[in-house]
Amino acid sequence: MDQDINYIEIEKKWQSKWAESHSHSPNFTNLEDKFYCLTMFSYPSGDKLHVGHWYNYGPVDTYARYKKMNGANVFQPQGFDSFGLPAENYAIKHGIPPAKSTNLNISKMKSQLQQIGAMFDWSNELNTSDPKYYRWTQWLFLQLYKNGLAYQKTAPVNWCPSCKTVLANEQVKNYPSKKDKPAPGLSYNGCDRCKTEVVKRDLKQWFFRITDYAEELLANLDDLNWPTKTKHMQKNWIGKSVGAEIEFSVKDTDSKISVFTTRPDTIYGATYIVLAPEHLSVKELATSQNSANIDAYILEARNKSEIERLAADKEKTGVFTGAYAINPFNDEEMPIWISDYVLISYGSGAIMAVPAGDERDFEFAKKFKLPIITVVSEDGQPNESGICYSDHGICLNSENLNGLTSEDAKVLICDELKSRDIGGAKTQFRLHDWLISRQRYWGAPIPIIHCDDCGAVAVHDGDLPVQLPTDIEFSSTYGEDISPLATSESFLNADCPNCNKPAKRDPDTMDTFVCSSWYYLRYPNANIDTEAFDGSRLNWLPVDLYVGGAEHATMHLLYARFITKALRDFGFLDFGEPFKRLIHQGTITKDGAKMSKSKGNTVSPDKFIERYGSDTFRAYLMFMGPFDEGGDWNDKGITGISRFLGKVVNICSRIDRKYTSDVSTIKLVHKAIKYVGQDLDQLKFNTAISKLMELSNVLIKHDSIDEFTVKSLILLLAPIAPHLSEELWSLHFNSDNSIFTESWPIYNESKIVDDEIQIAVQVNGKHRGNIRIEINQNKESVLGMAKSLETVAKYLSSGNLVKEIYVPNKIVNLVVKP
């Protein structure tokens, strides 16, 4: 090799040059070409960057640099999602306050992020645990509170006994139960962070009214340039069901029971009612001779773990209350039962059971010998008894509905329910309000003061931030009965902002997902202290490209959409969707498994960066496969990229400014410009690199390389290997300017056109030979050439040519029959 490049040295050199020239800060006043390119910020754990960080940030930076060379005014900020449990647990273990360890970790992580050599604009850095940031998180809370979207209620909530805090629904996952767990082969609900089985607790907590936006969150999905998988997950999570609400009166009482059903057309087949064991009406409905049974059943249900209740193949259980409801359409008496197959958390916690049309009701009815009346069948004729038909069809045994389709019957029933004022059409969502209280220290305090006289009172905006106290003793026992903040008298005691009487601050902190639900709005405003955001800087929103892991589909990405819509409705924003385009980077695995410290299969980027440099490392990650699919790490593969970059260095050293390359080389260069650009445009980094490899494999065979070719090669490589490209650029073009102030090269379409091409000749669809033709050569002569091929002629002579197909400039296919 003619020149040795010390990658480590040039990387340091160019990184400091970029920093000195502030080349990564955008011109905020130029909105026309703005490109807000955002990767999800990360938690500063104190560990070194892992391959996943590099795989997230490296390729996205390549795209950002490509956009910049194409004239975009790129804003690529970076920051830290630094509130959260690990720092607090670290404090409990080692006695180091979270603020201290977090700041240390941030500075460590920042210097490592800088090694990537990405165009991060550090002048607009964010840190969610900084009072300058969480002041505005608290402001956000108050905006939601003042607009009725934040409220307190007592509800059975998910509690993680290990993390010692409540969790939002989105943070509870269904995990398969391992061998050593109580229910092998089944599943259980566990904490998203630590997989510990969650338990239900009745607690008074703060919620954000995300369900108010359920319909819009669902409807707007269609217009988003997001992965369909993610849109699907959000759609399922929101879980819209269209049906009816029906009110049943209880015989001999004034009580009413309201149910939700998606099948009001089956009302004549509803033969009993089932309440969830937690249903509030259970106690009052229970007749004295049944109350002992009922109490026992409720107790049993409460003591059952989630695992047991979730077991889908479990036999149905239940008890009769002794009470009866009246079917408002045929005045039949319907026994009211209690069973844990009805969930208190969905709908009204009560159902009308139609055993002939619902598998679960059918199973229950058979077990408890309840009547089964067929009310829908495929053709409206009675089907064989003893089966359950849950599809839509034609009504029967349903008085005035008989003969109608299920769809028509639904409309009729809903209309009647409404006119009789006992229900009507209703849409039900699976989505629940977002529980944001956390019984932990290291989060943004909820800016509310509880006053005996005035109730929950908002802290005045001018008194924000409500700062975290520092006189907290970190203990492994806190969190059971009391939030850590409640142990600080100095924090807890405050005067009511309303009446000035002594009162108590809310002792909980906010879910860290609240911090991240709005940070993308703050980046362009990071240095504005007087307000959360400035109108002119908000013009940088929405984010043009957002990149991050798919695991956030129903958490962060849903919350962020909700907060954006809420802030729009409060008048702060003029858009309702935060992320125009979303991409999930894939996962890098090792031997097919996710990398994790516990498995001991992590790959440390360090040893590869020390040996090959960060350009080579990031280029290899991009070359492994499609960006959104990730791939399996292979120690050897990186040598391919290393060789390729070596070749490029070698080729550039052969620059000869007086030399003119031959036509075919020039053609190759123009093709490379076209196709590398096309690929980068679509974030197809792997094929972009392979096209550069093809070019360099040809160029390396030449002793002299013309200037245009060298120039183009370096420019095309620049987004992929930024440090090396800067070095080669300054070496061969003596430019004082960064290569990233240069424009992306322009190809000439006329130089790409081939005038002679090779096409395939097939006989009966089988490839039998190739011919070289002039582009757009007439059909007759092409067919003539094809037929005269020796390997083709022999098939023609042994059969009859029945059809000749010629797709211009593509293929000849001759159909021969014996």
Added chain:
RNA sequence: GCCGCAAUGGUGGAAUUGGUAGACACGCUGGUCUUAGGAACCAGUGCUUUACGGCGUGGGGGUUCGACCCCCUCUUGCGGCACCA
């Protein structure tokens, strides 16, 4: 159980979206240079066959002159939801 996505050489992956399957790279084999090579470079490399040829994109079927690509069906893997009425 329901919904979504995927399956291509020894390996990672390409394929202008219905037109020469396997680009590019790893690995492997042979070679050059070297005291040495886990360096660098060159050549070869889907399977099968001495060859002509045959076979080949998870299995089976279909549409078509022609299918990795479209349709049906099955298998396997991954992800999501899961007694949601």
